[in-house]
Amino acid sequence: MSFxxxxxxGISFGGVRAVDAVSFxxxxxxxxxxxxxxGAGKTTIFNLIGLLxxxxxxxxxxxxxxxxxxxxxxxxxxxIARTFQNIELFEHATVLQxxxxxxxxxxxxxxxxxxxxxxxxxxxxxxxxxxxxxVIDFLELAHYRDGLVAGLPYGVxxxxxxxxxxxxxxxxxxxxxxxxxxxxEETNEMAFWIEDIQKxxxxxxxxxxxxxxLVSRVxxxxxxxxxxxxxxQGTPAEVQSHPAVIEAYLGGSD
Amino acid sequence: MRFIFKTxxxxxxxxxxxxxxxxxxxxxxxxxxxxxxxLSEYVISQLHxxxxxxxxxxxxxxLVGFTGQISLxxxxxxxxxxxxxxxxxxxxxxxxxxxxxAALLSAAAGIIIGIPALRLKGIYLAxxxxxxNVIVEEIIxxxxxLTGGNGGKHVKxxxxxxxxxxxxxxxxxxxxxxxVLSCLMLINLLRSPTGRAFVAIRDSEISASCMGVNLAKYKxxxxxxxxxLTGVGGALYAHKITFISPEQFTLLASIELVTIVxxxxxGSLHGAVFGAAFIIVLPQVISVAKDYxxxxxxxxxxxQAIVFxxxxxxxxxxxxxxxxxxxxxxxxxxxxFPFYRQGMFRRQKSYMKSERLR
Numbered sequence: 001m002s003f004x005x006x007x008x009x010g011i012s013f014g015g016v017r018a019v020d021a022v023s024f025x026x027x028x029x030x031x032x033x034x035x036x037x038x039g040a041g042k043t044t045i046f047n048l049i050g051l052l053x054x055x056x057x058x059x060x061x062x063x064x065x066x067x068x069x070x071x072x073x074x075x076x077x078x079x080i081a082r083t084f085q086n087i088e089l090f091e092h093a094t095v096l097q098x099x100x101x102x103x104x105x106x107x108x109x110x111x112x113x114x115x116x117x118x119x120x121x122x123x124x125x126x127x128x129x130x131x132x133x134x135v136i137d138f139l140e141l142a143h144y145r146d147g148l149v150a151g152l153p154y155g156v157x158x159x160x161x162x163x164x165x166x167x168x169x170x171x172x173x174x175x176x177x178x179x180x181x182x183x184x185e186e187t188n189e190m191a192f193w194i195e196d197i198q199k200x201x202x203x204x205x206x207x208x209x210x211x212x213x214l215v216s217r218v219x220x221x222x223x224x225x226x227x228x229x230x231x232x233q234g235t236p237a238e239v240q241s242h243p244a245v246i247e248a249y250l251g252g253s254d
Numbered sequence: 255m256r257f258i259f260k261t262x263x264x265x266x267x268x269x270x271x272x273x274x275x276x277x278x279x280x281x282x283x284x285x286x287x288x289x290x291x292x293l294s295e296y297v298i299s300q301l302h303x304x305x306x307x308x309x310x311x312x313x314x315x316x317l318v319g320f321t322g323q324i325s326l327x328x329x330x331x332x333x334x335x336x337x338x339x340x341x342x343x344x345x346x347x348x349x350x351x352x353x354x355x356a357a358l359l360s361a362a363a364g365i366i367i368g369i370p371a372l373r374l375k376g377i378y379l380a381x382x383x384x385x386x387n388v389i390v391e392e393i394i395x396x397x398x399x400l401t402g403g404n405g406g407k408h409v410k411x412x413x414x415x416x417x418x419x420x421x422x423x424x425x426x427x428x429x430x431x432x433x434v435l436s437c438l439m440l441i442n443l444l445r446s447p448t449g450r451a452f453v454a455i456r457d458s459e460i461s462a463s464c465m466g467v468n469l470a471k472y473k474x475x476x477x478x479x480x481x482x483l484t485g486v487g488g489a490l491y492a493h494k495i496t497f498i499s500p501e502q503f504t505l506l507a508s509i510e511l512v513t514i515v516x517x518x519x520x521g522s523l524h525g526a527v528f529g530a531a532f533i534i535v536l537p538q539v540i541s542v543a544k545d546y547x548x549x550x551x552x553x554x555x556x557x558q559a560i561v562f563x564x565x566x567x568x569x570x571x572x573x574x575x576x577x578x579x580x581x582x583x584x585x586x587x588x589x590x591f592p593f594y595r596q597g598m599f600r601r602q603k604s605y606m607k608s609e610r611l612r
Binding site: 050052071072073074075076077081082084088089090091092093096097100101102103104105107109111114115116117121122124125126128129130133164168 | 263264266267439442443445446447448449450451453454457458460461462463464465466467468469470475521
């Protein structure tokens with residue numbers, strides 16, 4: 001049984017076949033990256049995995065369980081967390097509150113208990129807070145803990161979103177262009193985080209990324225997409241030198 | 255200015271953040287308890303209304319201010335609460351049966367309107383709730399056997415364990431305790447996972463859903479809780495004015511309730527109370543002001559509606575955070591004196607947001 005497997009995945013928007021019969025498999029503990037030119041269907045694959053779009057064909061399996069047909073929130077509850085390319089944080093909340101929402105799938109108290117804020121709720125809240133503080137420690141966000149997200153720089157928000165995903169304690173982490181909008185220094189830092197997430201926390205990472213430096217530095221395996229179809233798969237070096245990939249990025253010789 | 259040195263996670267979830275809160279809320283409590291023994295009957299009667307509208311304001315604030323779902327039909331829940339209370343009280347039920355029933359029936363109505371709300375957003379949700387308001391009003395008018403139709407219905411004073419709340423003072427304490435209770439309930443909810451889920455839905459549905467928040471469940475829950483609080487407010491309202499008829503629960507009443515939330519300050523519980531006090535005090539101010547206006551202007555019919563409308567628009571344009579926002583600014587000015595800057599509360603520009611699935 002494979003850890004995470006996508007088989008023959010496809011979706012059409014009108015006449016556009018955005019993702020066409022894409023299959024791949026992610027092993028536990030690796031960093032698997034999807035690359036491809038703009039419009040290749042990378043983010044669409046993420047939205048299909050997150051069940052934000054219903055797939056027109058194919059299956060998505062996580063730890064032997066088929067995800068197709070589940071409600072979107074069930075994906076997070078099964079242990080898959082994601083970040084967004086353009087950051088989807090809760091802007092009017094503090095960093096701490098954002099991370100606490102990440103703990104939603106670990107809540108243990110009922111509405112009635114919460115209304116009275118019984119000791120059980122108090123204990124649960126303190127436990128959630130401790131779990132969140134671990135993430136804050138891990139990503140070195142202590143300085144921003146009580147700051148409103150709306151007032152923080154872009155690079156920090158990117159890390160906070162990563163933190164929110166980590167707060168869910170996922171087994172599979174989907175990162176949608178973790179380096180987009182970051183300067184080289186911040187990208188370098190992001191690479192460190194991803195390496196740490198893989199090695200220290202043991203979380204499997206599935207990532208969409210453009211920055212080839214980052215890709216070759218952190219990924220174990222790479223899948224290249226073009227116009228919704230997979231064109232190459234292998235180690236970063238293999239994929240980068242693959243003729244179909246070069247053609248997709250730079251155009252054919254004719 | 256006060257700096258709180260935090261040494262314990264408990265400090266972040268406690269009810270009163272520091273001794274200052276304990277002092278000021280304690281003082282407020284003492285004043286509120288002493289009020290009926292000092293103030294005139296008329297003022298107490300107005301305080302009844304402030305309490306009732308505060309409860310309704312809390313309900314609507316939960317939905318509009320914290321879950322981000324608009325409702326232009328909350329007078330319908332007010333009506334459900336009021337008529338349930340009137341009917342059960344008429345059948346000889348004590349308050350401890352009728353009040354929870356009013357809350358439960360309103361909550362059920364809230365769930366009914368909450369289900370279509372799962373598929374509707376923004377202006378469409380506003381129209382759907384508006385239609386719901388009209389439907390409920392129509393049902394009340396037509397179902398004469400139950401509600402007395404346009405003839406209205408008389409309501410007896412509330413009764414609990416043999417005690418009758420027929421004096422102004424006793425009814426004031428009933429209203430006040432229910433207001434405090436519902437306020438505490440909401441504060442508790444907002445500092446626990448359910449409240450955070452509500453706020454998450456308000457700020458970004460897509461990422462709330464990706465964090466495992468069941469949108470359908472929590473939106474319905476928010477509608478139900480909001481309607482239940484409004485129903486409790488409706489029940490007290492019925493006792494307060496002792497006579498209810500369909501024209502008290504029209505669309506205009508719903509808009510008045512939305513006014514509470516917007517003028518008070520969207521997204522804060524203080525705002526609900528400020529807004530409630532505001533719409534009770536404003537008509538008094540207008541009627542006093544009438545004496546000083548030239549006879550032509552004072553005679554305009556609907557002067558009150560005009561003033562309400564103008565104020566609502568003015569608040570939306572100049573102080574979107576409402577009275578509570580203004581209060582925050584004044585407080586910050588004093589706290590930071592003399593370092594307050596003009597642009598301190600200016601909203602930060604938000605970065606590009608992904609437009610998908612909106």
